Amino acid sequence: MIKEKEVTIYDIAEKLKVSIATVSRALKDDPVVNIKTRKKIFAMAEEMNYRSNSFARNLRNSRTETIGVIVPKLNSSFMSSVIAGIENIVNSAGYHLIISQSSEDVKKEIASAKTMFNNRVDGLLVSLAFDTADLSHFDIFSKKNIPVIFFDRVIDNPHYTNILIDNKKAAKQATEHLISQGCKRIVHITAASKLNVYEERLNGYKEALAAHKIKFDKNNVITGNLSFEDGEAAAQLILKMKPLPDGIFVANDNCAVGCMLALKQAGIRIPADIAFVGFNNDPVSKVVEPNLTTINYPGYEMGEVAAQTLINHLTGTSTIHATNTIILRWEFLIRASSQKNKKQGQKQKNE
Amino acid sequence: MIKEKEVTIYDIAEKLKVSIATVSRALKDDPVVNIKTRKKIFAMAEEMNYRSNSFARNLRNSRTETIGVIVPKLNSSFMSSVIAGIENIVNSAGYHLIISQSSEDVKKEIASAKTMFNNRVDGLLVSLAFDTADLSHFDIFSKKNIPVIFFDRVIDNPHYTNILIDNKKAAKQATEHLISQGCKRIVHITAASKLNVYEERLNGYKEALAAHKIKFDKNNVITGNLSFEDGEAAAQLILKMKPLPDGIFVANDNCAVGCMLALKQAGIRIPADIAFVGFNNDPVSKVVEPNLTTINYPGYEMGEVAAQTLINHLTGTSTIHATNTIILRWEFLIRASSQKNKKQGQKQKNE
DNA sequence: GTGAAAGCGCTAACAG
DNA sequence: CTGTTAGCGCTTTCAC
Numbered sequence: 070m071i072k073e074k075e076v077t078i079y080d081i082a083e084k085l086k087v088s089i090a091t092v093s094r095a096l097k098d099d100p101v102v103n104i105k106t107r108k109k110i111f112a113m114a115e116e117m118n119y120r121s122n123s124f125a126r127n128l129r130n131s132r133t134e135t136i137g138v139i140v141p142k143l144n145s146s147f148m149s150s151v152i153a154g155i156e157n158i159v160n161s162a163g164y165h166l167i168i169s170q171s172s173e174d175v176k177k178e179i180a181s182a183k184t185m186f187n188n189r190v191d192g193l194l195v196s197l198a199f200d201t202a203d204l205s206h207f208d209i210f211s212k213k214n215i216p217v218i219f220f221d222r223v224i225d226n227p228h229y230t231n232i233l234i235d236n237k238k239a240a241k242q243a244t245e246h247l248i249s250q251g252c253k254r255i256v257h258i259t260a261a262s263k264l265n266v267y268e269e270r271l272n273g274y275k276e277a278l279a280a281h282k283i284k285f286d287k288n289n290v291i292t293g294n295l296s297f298e299d300g301e302a303a304a305q306l307i308l309k310m311k312p313l314p315d316g317i318f319v320a321n322d323n324c325a326v327g328c329m330l331a332l333k334q335a336g337i338r339i340p341a342d343i344a345f346v347g348f349n350n351d352p353v354s355k356v357v358e359p360n361l362t363t364i365n366y367p368g369y370e371m372g373e374v375a376a377q378t379l380i381n382h383l384t385g386t387s388t389i390h391a392t393n394t395i396i397l398r399w400e401f402l403i404r405a406s407s408q409k410n411k412k413q414g415q416k417q418k419n420e
Numbered sequence: 421m422i423k424e425k426e427v428t429i430y431d432i433a434e435k436l437k438v439s440i441a442t443v444s445r446a447l448k449d450d451p452v453v454n455i456k457t458r459k460k461i462f463a464m465a466e467e468m469n470y471r472s473n474s475f476a477r478n479l480r481n482s483r484t485e486t487i488g489v490i491v492p493k494l495n496s497s498f499m500s501s502v503i504a505g506i507e508n509i510v511n512s513a514g515y516h517l518i519i520s521q522s523s524e525d526v527k528k529e530i531a532s533a534k535t536m537f538n539n540r541v542d543g544l545l546v547s548l549a550f551d552t553a554d555l556s557h558f559d560i561f562s563k564k565n566i567p568v569i570f571f572d573r574v575i576d577n578p579h580y581t582n583i584l585i586d587n588k589k590a591a592k593q594a595t596e597h598l599i600s601q602g603c604k605r606i607v608h609i610t611a612a613s614k615l616n617v618y619e620e621r622l623n624g625y626k627e628a629l630a631a632h633k634i635k636f637d638k639n640n641v642i643t644g645n646l647s648f649e650d651g652e653a654a655a656q657l658i659l660k661m662k663p664l665p666d667g668i669f670v671a672n673d674n675c676a677v678g679c680m681l682a683l684k685q686a687g688i689r690i691p692a693d694i695a696f697v698g699f700n701n702d703p704v705s706k707v708v709e710p711n712l713t714t715i716n717y718p719g720y721e722m723g724e725v726a727a728q729t730l731i732n733h734l735t736g737t738s739t740i741h742a743t744n745t746i747i748l749r750w751e752f753l754i755r756a757s758s759q760k761n762k763k764q765g766q767k768q769k770n771e
Numbered sequence: 772g773t774g775a776a777a778g779c780g781c782t783a784a785c786a787g
Numbered sequence: 788c789t790g791t792t793a794g795c796g797c798t799t800t801c802a803c
Contacts, residue, residue, distance in 0.1 A: 075482075075796090077795095077796055077797085078796070078797070079796080087773075087774085088773065088774045088775075089774090089775095089796090089797080089798095090773070090774055090775075090776095090798085090799080091772085091773060091774075093796095093797065093798060093799085094773090094798090094799095097798095101772070101773090102772070102773080103772060103773085106772085106773090120537070120538045120540075121538070121796090121797085122479070122540075122795085122796050122797070123475075123538075123539060123540065124475045124476075124478040124479040124484075124795080124796080124797090125475075125479055125779090125795070125796035125797040125798085126796080126797060126798080127475040127779095127797095128473070128475040128476050128479055128779050128780065128781090128795090128796080128797075128798095129778085129779055129796090129797055129798045129799085130779090130797090130798080131426075131475075131779075133474075133475075142504070143500050143501075143503050143504040143507065144497065144500040144501045144503075144504050144720075145500070146495065146497065146500075148500070149494050149495040149496070149497075149499070149500040149503075150494075150495045152494050152495075152500075152519075153493070153494040153495045153521065156494065156519060156520065156521060160520060160535075165518050165539065166517075166518060166519055167516045167517060167518070168503075168507060168517055168519060169507065169511060170504065170507060184511075186471070187471045187472070187474075188474060188516065189471075189473075189474065297703070323703075326707055330707065352648070352674075352704060353703060353704055353707045356677055356681065356704045356707045356708050357707050358709050369495075426780090428779095428780055428781085429780070429781070430780080438789075438790085439789065439790045439791075440780090440781080440782095440790090440791095441782085441783085441789070441790060441791075441792095442788085442789055442790075444780095444781065444782065444783090445782095445783095445788095445789090448782095452788065452789090453788070453789080454788060454789085457788085457789090472780090472781085473779085473780050473781070475779085475780080475781090476779070476780035476781040476782085476795085477780080477781055477782080478781095478795095479779090479780080479781075479782095479795045479796065479797090480780090480781055480782045480783085480794085480795055481781090481782075481795090482795075
């Protein structure tokens with residue numbers, strides 16, 4: 070097949086007997102060009118199926134109009150909502166997205182950051198891997214004044230904007246809810262990670278215990294990778310505890326559900342024997358029986374806010390580089406899995 | 421902050437007192453350059469923090485090394501697995517990804533295709549929106565010899581490669597399984613769409629009925645958008661059927677689960693009163709009680725195969741433009757929701 | 772209001 | 788093995 074020659078501003082200029090400079094200006098709707106000429110040029114561009122060459126433009130402007138995204142995993146309901154939110158904002162602002170997953174591995178994260186840098190993304194949105202302990206691999210960006218925004222999985226730092234929810238407060242409320250249901254031996258399942266999300270959820274859990282004079286026992290904290298399978302494994306540990314716990318607060322729904330199902334299979338009644346609270350409001354939380362009490366975590370919005378904040382930086386709409394942290398709202402959804410005081414199976418919707 | 425000047429091959433050339441051509445060649449590890457010179461140049465590039473300018477390179481090569489992806493929705497477990505698979509292949513081949521969602525709207529799909537085209541993606545991966553009826557908006561790509569590959573949601577056509585599973589066969593097996601469990605009045609819930617996936621699943625359903633001398637009744641086909649909520653709505657219709665159906669085959673798990681839960685709430689026993697089979701092997705299928713019998717649909721692999729096929733086209737590894745259809749394997753997972761012959765709750769794993 | 776011309780950083784043909 | 792040079796298509800001074 071013969072490859073059609075690309076139409077350039079030279080072709081348009083020639084046809085219309087004007088200079089390429091005029092065409093270039095007209096195409097940007099520069100008012101300095103005579104309105105009639107502009108219209109003629111637009112019409113001709115349309116007719117010739119002209120499409121602007123972004124390389125040439127970028128080469129001159131030294132901007133890519135591309136935003137990089139690095140996330141730990143793509144295939145979770147939460148993360149795909151986030152991406153959907155990002156995509157929504159970014160596309161309508163005329164930017165593009167380059168997506169990369171670290172697979173929860175800091176080494177891959179470092180490699181991705183480097184690739185993004187080499188591809189000259191205009192900005193970067195990042196949710197950190199489990200084992201990321203410092204942010205030095207993003208120094209290259211700050212050195213070149215390329216904005217980087219972290220969301221959800223962040224590390225406290227003075228240089229970059231973080232977007233997250235108040236994990237401590239949410240975790241505290243979750244734990245206090247269990248306490249209010251009469252739970253005295255509350256297990257917390259979380260990730261073996263230094264990331265804020267998990268640390269803060271643990272802190273919230275501790276605070277709630279302290280506030281109600283329940284002694285914190287580190288044996289009641291089970292750590293893993295928070296997968297469904299990990300929840301099943303945690304259930305086995307829990308079944309060996311003597312006495313059994315009467316409440317479990319899990320740092321994510323998926324893991325909570327794995328754990329719940331395994332305990333149910335072992336004959337434990339939920340919430341009567343053990344009450345459950347999860348985190349994330351994953352779709353599975355409304356499918357598992359009893360429905361899982363959880364914290365609604367606005368993934369789509371978080372993506373939108375992160376993207377919008379980045380684009381504001383980029384376009385200079387918000388030169389306030391002072392904004393270091395943006396806290397999003399969250400809500401506590403009480404469902405059947407945690408309500409000891411009501412008959413099991415009865416639902417109290419809170420949505 | 422002062423923006424550092426970008427390092428170019430000119431800077432390296434000057435420092436090393438060689439020509440830019442040599443630098444350019446060396447950086448591509450062209451064996452024509454003296455190995456010592458190459459090493460020196462690599463070292464200097466490293467030292468000066470040189471990064472190649474992709475615009476300039478692309479401007480010369482007229483390739484973007486970017487692949488576009490258009491999908492109906494990002495936030496489903498299936499689709500995020502697909503994207504993860506694509507991302508895996510594409511990144512390790514040194515390409516980038518531009519992702520866009522059509523939100524199940526053909527108008528948006530057309531707009532996305534145009535944007536992708538203007539951004540000069542080297543190739544395109546597409547899963548079609550519900551209401552897409554023809555592929556004319558992809559003509560611009562074929563005219564310019566830009567490969568487009570469709571996956572999962574495709575339309576039969578002679579010009580592009582399709583990647584999918586044998587939906588008809590899978591649907592037939594699903595339906596026959598219900599028949600083998602003694603079901604006689606089988607409802608099929610699917611999408612109001614002309615896309616192959618749904619049409620073929622319907623055909624498979626019909627074939628199975630025919631093969632077992634059950635008369636097809638179009639009142640037994642409920643169409644909607646296959647969402648969880650839609651499943652709940654379908655349940656209301658089903659409850660009004662007289663007599664009630666004794667088996668339901670749903671074209672996706674999410675919808676099946678919505679329907680199951682609503683029916684259960686209405687006092688229907690599953691599978692005793694109504695047996696269920698879904699499609700997709702979504703995570704929820706293993707959470708719902710009873711666990712949902714379904715067709716395992718390899719999203720991650722489908723993404724990998726689609727991406728690999730595209731990249732092979734691009735790199736010329738496979739000039740066989742003849743490959744028009746690639747059929748992936750699938751498997752039927754029998755779980756409790758469809759087994760009338762066994763005690764409810766008992767699981768027969770097939771995985 | 773319009774045009775001429777320089778140059779963004781790189782590649783590749785050609786010449787040595 | 789290395790260097791010279793002509794663009795790729797566009798933006799942007801500077802001049803008219």
